[in-house]
Amino acid sequence: MEPASDSNWSPPPNKGMRRVSQLFLFPLPMEGERREEAKEEIPQIWKGISEREWNDWRWQLRHRITSFEQLREIIELTPEEIEGIKHSKGRLALAVTPYFASLMDPVNANCPIRRQAVPRIEEVHLSKSEMVDPLGEDKHSPVPGLVHRYPDRVLLLVTDQCAVYCRYCTRRRLVGSNERSITEGNFEEVLKYLKSHRKVRDVLISGGDPLLLENERLEEILSRLRALPHIEILRIGTRVPVTLPQRITGGLVRMLKKYHPLMISIHFTHPKEITESVRRACNELADAGLPLGSQTVLLKGINDKPHIMKKLVQELLKIRVRPYYIYQCDLVMGTGHFRTSIAAGIQIMEKLRGHTTGYAVPTYVVDTPGGGGKIPLQPDYVVSKGNGKIVLRNYEGKIFEYPEPNIIEFKKTRSNGEEKAVPKKVMA
Numbered sequence: 395m396e397p398a399s400d401s402n403w404s405p406p407p408n409k410g411m412r413r414v415s416q417l418f419l420f421p422l423p424m425e426g427e428r429r430e431e432a433k434e435e436i437p438q439i440w441k442g443i444s445e446r447e448w449n450d451w452r453w454q455l456r457h458r459i460t461s462f463e464q465l466r467e468i469i470e471l472t473p474e475e476i477e478g479i480k481h482s483k484g485r486l487a488l489a490v491t492p493y494f495a496s497l498m499d500p501v502n503a504n505c506p507i508r509r510q511a512v513p514r515i516e517e518v519h520l521s522k523s524e525m526v527d528p529l530g531e532d533k534h535s536p537v538p539g540l541v542h543r544y545p546d547r548v549l550l551l552v553t554d555q556c557a558v559y560c561r562y563c564t565r566r567r568l569v570g571s572n573e574r575s576i577t578e579g580n581f582e583e584v585l586k587y588l589k590s591h592r593k594v595r596d597v598l599i600s601g602g603d604p605l606l607l608e609n610e611r612l613e614e615i616l617s618r619l620r621a622l623p624h625i626e627i628l629r630i631g632t633r634v635p636v637t638l639p640q641r642i643t644g645g646l647v648r649m650l651k652k653y654h655p656l657m658i659s660i661h662f663t664h665p666k667e668i669t670e671s672v673r674r675a676c677n678e679l680a681d682a683g684l685p686l687g688s689q690t691v692l693l694k695g696i697n698d699k700p701h702i703m704k705k706l707v708q709e710l711l712k713i714r715v716r717p718y719y720i721y722q723c724d725l726v727m728g729t730g731h732f733r734t735s736i737a738a739g740i741q742i743m744e745k746l747r748g749h750t751t752g753y754a755v756p757t758y759v760v761d762t763p764g765g766g767g768k769i770p771l772q773p774d775y776v777v778s779k780g781n782g783k784i785v786l787r788n789y790e791g792k793i794f795e796y797p798e799p800n801i802i803e804f805k806k807t808r809s810n811g812e813e814k815a816v817p818k819k820v821m822a
């Protein structure tokens with residue numbers, strides 16, 4: 395079978411595209427700043443737009459592709475996609491930014507960008523093991539918009555809107571239906587809950603995509619959370635730097651950097667997503683001192699080959715994004731066609747550890763069905779243990795022995811009126 399995705403992808407010569415080397419896909423620079431050249435191709439249907447419009451994240455959001463008619467102007471839809479789009483109504487919405495659509499291969503339905511964003515008929519095929527809420531978030535939600543699953547950290551869902559709806563989304567039960575943000579009333583309830591739960595030291599702000607909120611609204615949320623003395627760390631989970639990099643403006647970055655320590659977890663999936671615009675967006679965030687990590691869902695036919703994942707993690711390090719997690723695909727309704735075996739994930743880890751920079755090696759996790767939390771998985775490097783030694787294998791399969799230290803425990807005794815410490819037993 396033809397490889398589903400190609401890490402050395404380059405835009406195909408296509409009648410529907412035009413080269414726009416003079417378009418600047420970035421916010422216009424301040425005087426004296428260097429301006430970078432655009433590399434993306436803009437589909438023909440937007441040929442009349444100005445540079446300023448294309449670079450305007452609000453323009454991109456307003457012009458998202460949400461229908462079969464718009465999509466067929468950009469790509470040659472397959473019967474599976476046409477049926478998938480028909481059936482997506484009332485399920486997970488279809489929405490793709492013009493920018494993300496510009497990365498799609500118009501003729502190859504196995505294009506990794508296209509597979510992530512365009513519904514397919516397989517979404518209506520359900521299996522018994524799939525769930526509406528696979529991580530049990532709803533049952534761990536003490537107030538609307540808040541999930542409290544671990545003792546010291548919470549998940550705050552501030553909007554149900556995303557720039558692009560990923561067809562494998564774990565929160566497909568929530569996202570895309572109303573495209574609304576958390577109400578003032580709900581946010582006050584969240585704050586009240588947090589004030590009475592002082593063990594919580596870490597808030598992950600997610601959704602939907604928090605970076606789709608206007609700066610003022612997002613700042614209000616960040617500042618009020620930051621004002622709680624027991625909240626040490628704030629995190630934002632987002633896919634916007636990948637699907638709508640135009641949103642990473644100077645104004646947004648200046649606002650975010652006021653709320654350190656603030657970490658940004660960016661959802662990347664495939665090396666093809668790392669364009670000049672994405673590089674620019676990540677550079678701006680990193681220059682503001684915001685630690686950047688990546689989260690990647692392991693997806694069949696998209697990134698489930700070791701060479702693709704290796705290319706992705708290495709490219710991420712180059713743009714100062716630390717590969718953080720690879721997730722086994724959750725058991726979400728209608729996503730069976732994206733699921734790989736656990737063995738495929740472990741095989742990928744086998745090909746990363748020792749074969750590339752340690753910083754580039756993420757943790758592979760299964761987020762356990764029902765809300766048991768993340769469990770890390772990796773190849774087994776322990777061949778045997780016992781008799782005072784542990785036998786290990788390295789990334790090349792070579793065998794090494796490591797002698798365990800003798801651990802001596804002491805116990806207190808009293809003899810002739812004096813207290814002494816004597817060895818109790820030797821542990822090996």
Ligand code: SF4
Pocket residue numbers: 555556558559560562563564565566569601602603632633661
């Ligand atoms: S960006 Fe995240 S929340 Fe939004 S559709 Fe994709 S996976 Fe779901």
